[in-house]
Amino acid sequence: MSLISLGVVALDCPDPQALAGFYAEVLGWRVEDNGDGDWVEVAGPDGRALAFQQVADYRPPQWPGQDVPQQLHLDFDVASAQIDEAERKVVALGAKLVQHDEGVRDFRVYLDPVGHPFCLCLK
Incomplete structure (x- = not known):
């Protein structure tokens, strides 16, 4: 340990x-x-x-720019079959989709209600 x-x-x-x-x-x-x-x-x-x-x-990060850098982001794992449902949930709660996976990535990028970037990642 x-x-x-x-x-x-x-x-x-x-x-x-x-x-x-x-x-x-x-x-x-x-x-x-x-x-x-x-x-x-x-x-x-x-x-x-x-x-x-x-x-x-407080100044929110300006993702993807670096004028106000993100400094960190959170990744949340989601089963691939539930990614659309998870997206609907976080958007309904106030998140903003800023980068869709477009079928070529295994993650989608969002901003929380105050601008912190986070990802829903396929597991």
Whole structure:
């Protein structure tokens, strides 16, 4: 076992509660708010979590450009037979499709409601 393990990945955003709600719905996880409003987590199985922290004057990444670089993105695995259903779900929740797989890639790129890029990847 490693001495160090990954705890949580945190995303900067203007409204942690709202973005946590988006990802909780996407993943079927639950929102855990510590009450201060500046930091909210969504908890999943086996102790996995994503965190969202409030940042004043938040500027969304400008994907694919680098004027405001993405710095990180999230990949979510989806069964190939369910990719269209998964896309409908994330778009209904507020994501924006910015790069379709066009039948030649094994992923589709979206922006979450505050501009973070993420991918639905075929598994």
